Amino acid sequence: xxxxxxxxxxxxxxxxxxxxxxxxxxxxxxxxxxDFAFKFHxxxxxxxxxxxxxxxxxxxxxxxxEKIVALxxxxxxxxxxxxxxxxSYILSNGKEISRIWVNMPNVSIYNKNTWxxxxxxxxxxxxxxxxxxxxxxxxxxx
Numbered sequence: 001x002x003x004x005x006x007x008x009x010x011x012x013x014x015x016x017x018x019x020x021x022x023x024x025x026x027x028x029x030x031x032x033x034x035d036f037a038f039k040f041h042x043x044x045x046x047x048x049x050x051x052x053x054x055x056x057x058x059x060x061x062x063x064x065x066e067k068i069v070a071l072x073x074x075x076x077x078x079x080x081x082x083x084x085x086x087x088s089y090i091l092s093n094g095k096e097i098s099r100i101w102v103n104m105p106n107v108s109i110y111n112k113n114t115w116x117x118x119x120x121x122x123x124x125x126x127x128x129x130x131x132x133x134x135x136x137x138x139x140x141x142x
Contacts, residue, residue: 002110014042014109022123027130033141036064038129040122042109047118049126050101051133062087065098067140074136075100079128102129 002010029037035055041048051068055061065087068075075083080102089099104121107114133140 007110010110010112011042014115017115018119018122021119024123026126027133031133031141033064035061038126038133040126042107042118042122044108044110046103046105047107047121048101048103049122049129050099051129053098054095061098064140068100071132071136071139075132079132080125 027038031037035053037052037054039050039052041050053061053064053068055064069085072085083100083102085100087098089097091097102125104118107118107121109115109118
């Protein structure tokens with residue numbers, strides 16, 4: 001087991017290494033849509049890239065969700081066949097969001113032996129998710 005400081009250092013080392021190994025300027029929060037962002041996640045049991053719809057204005061969140069769900073077949077067939085959708089995803093802090101994601105199980109940020117394959121997973125899948133968004137941005141955010 002790691003101390004809090006050791007765990008923090010491992011997380012920092014991973015993200016620094018990822019940025020150096022796979023340099024790129026990601027869209028992430030720069031979507032021009034309030035409360036809509038792309039996110040990287042890497043934890044003790046899995047890695048994930050996601051599109052998060054975080055608006056607490058339920059009507060706005062539903063409107064955006066429906067636009068993306070209308071493109072679901074394209075997203076699954078042309079970009080990410082293993083993509084998952086959940087219109088009511090509960091975060092660890094109890095906040096409800098809508099999330100579209102792809103994950104990689106059985107990897108750990110605390111196991112350096114899984115870092116390389118995880119970095120490749122994160123880069124490849126975020127690249128595809130952003131490519132989808134850029135192709136269909138006019139529909140998602142008219």
